[in-house]
Every structure is written in structure tokens, then in C-alpha cells.
Amino acid sequence: MRELVNEVHAWLAWAEESGLQNLAPESRPTEPVKVEPKVKLPLLDAVRTELGECTRCKLHRTRSNIVFGVGNPEARLMFVGEAPGEDEDLQGFPFVGKAGQLLTKMIEAMGLRRDDVYICNTVKCRPPNNRNPEPDELEACEPFLKGQLGAVKPEAIVTLGKFAAQSLLRDSTPITRLRGRWREYQGIPVMPTFHPAYLLRSPGEKGKVWEDLKQVMKKLGLPPAKGGAS
Numbered sequence: 605m606r607e608l609v610n611e612v613h614a615w616l617a618w619a620e621e622s623g624l625q626n627l628a629p630e631s632r633p634t635e636p637v638k639v640e641p642k643v644k645l646p647l648l649d650a651v652r653t654e655l656g657e658c659t660r661c662k663l664h665r666t667r668s669n670i671v672f673g674v675g676n677p678e679a680r681l682m683f684v685g686e687a688p689g690e691d692e693d694l695q696g697f698p699f700v701g702k703a704g705q706l707l708t709k710m711i712e713a714m715g716l717r718r719d720d721v722y723i724c725n726t727v728k729c730r731p732p733n734n735r736n737p738e739p740d741e742l743e744a745c746e747p748f749l750k751g752q753l754g755a756v757k758p759e760a761i762v763t764l765g766k767f768a769a770q771s772l773l774r775d776s777t778p779i780t781r782l783r784g785r786w787r788e789y790q791g792i793p794v795m796p797t798f799h800p801a802y803l804l805r806s807p808g809e810k811g812k813v814w815e816d817l818k819q820v821m822k823k824l825g826l827p828p829a830k831g832g833a834s
């Protein structure tokens with residue numbers, strides 16, 4: 605129980621640091637806190653509630669739906685992509701198009717199910733014509749990615765594609781050199797790899813992604829799998 609109370613305090617501290625004033629000061633407990641045993645989903649829900657019908661950056665003007673994230677609120681592994689595409693914008697869920705189907709195969713090749721992991725993007729609204737998110741948009745949305753990380757507390761993050769890696773790591777090194785090497789974000793190990801949309805265009809690169817995912821499996825202590833996604 606003490607661990608859960610500490611977790612709530614840590615999350616409230618994150619909310620305050622991130623400037624999410626609606627939650628932080630008013631919810632800060634002054635008396636001993638009563639916490640329900642299942643705390644992670646409510647924390648993730650609280651981040652989503654705080655996001656609301658967000659208008660914090662200009663991407664809100666052209667979106668159909670906010671694409672917050674899906675998956676296991678207690679996932680040991682989180683996948684972070686760049687931004688929602690057209691299918692995701694229309695359906696409100698991340699990685700639901702062809703690239704999403706390939707991501708599902710990649711997850712299954714690791715011996716996991718899509719429901720075992722958590723999947724989200726660096727920004728929650730689709731940039732017009734799938735352009736790259738701009739710095740002000742990333743800055744406006746980053747507190748919510750941090751909130752998702754603070755709630756789920758994954759043991760490892762896999763970034764998908766050049767943009768997610770470069771923006772999370774604040775490193776403009778090309779993805780060809782970033783991928784396959786462990787980095788860190790908010791104290792969590794990060795493995796950058798190629799985006800599944802790129803693999804659809806360049807299937808010859810799948811072997812490299814599989815090597816990256818094998819490193820992740822090793823880090824998480826997952827049993828070796830037989831082969832990569834086809």
C-alpha cells in the first residue's frame with residue numbers, strides 16, 4: 605500500500621511539474637491517502653482526462669480525433685511512434701493501418717500480444733498531410749507522453765522511426781546510426797529502431813529491426829523467439 609501511495613504522490617508531482625494545474629494542487633493530498641489497489645489505469649485515465657479536448661497546439665484545428673494511446677496500463681514495454689496518420693486520426697487509435705498491422709506482427713514475433721504492450725505517439729493529433737510535428741507542437745504535447753510514461757512505468761521504450769527517436773532523445777543523428785543502440789529517456793532504456801511504414805517500403809531492412817527487438821527481449825528477459833516478423 606505504501607508503494608501505491610508513493611506512486612500517487614510521484615504522479616501528482618509530475619502533474620505539478622508539467623504545469624497541469626487542474627490536477628496537481630487541488631488533488632494534492634494533505635491527509636493520509638486512501639488508494640484503490642488498481643492504481644495504474646486511474647493514473648492513465650487521469651492523464652487522458654487532463655488532456656481533454658486539447659487545443660494546446662495548432663494541430664487541434666485539423667484533427668478528427670485525439671489519438672491518445674492503447675494497451676496494457678502495466679506494460680513492461682512501450683512503443684512510441686511519431687504521430688497519428690490518416691487511419692489513426694479517423695479511428696482514434698495508434699498504429700491501426702498497414703504499418704500498424706506490421707507492428708502487431710513485430711510484437712507477436714517477440715512472443716508478446718499487442719495487448720501486452722502500450723503504444724502511443726510523440727504527438728496525439730495528426731499533422732496535416734502527415735508532415736513532421738513542429739517543435740512547438742512537440743513541446744505542447746510532451747507533458748502527456750511523460751504522463752503516460754509516469755503512469756505505465758515501462759521497463760523499456762522502443763521508438764519507431766527517425767522522428768520519434770530524434771525528438772525523444774533530442775538528437776539529430778540519422779536513424780541509421782541511432783537504431784540498435786540503447787539510450788535513455790526519463791531514466792527508461794530506449795531502443796530506437798525503424799518505423800514499420802519504412803519496413804513496408806524497404807522490407808530488406810526487417811532483419812535489422814529484428815536484431816533491435818532481440819536486444820529488447822534480452823533486456824526484458826523474454827525467451828528467445830524463432831524469427832522476425834514477415
Ligand code: SF4
Nearest residue numbers: 658661664729744745
Ligand atoms: Fe493537444 Fe497534443 Fe493535440 Fe497539440 S498534438 S492539440 S498538444 S493533444
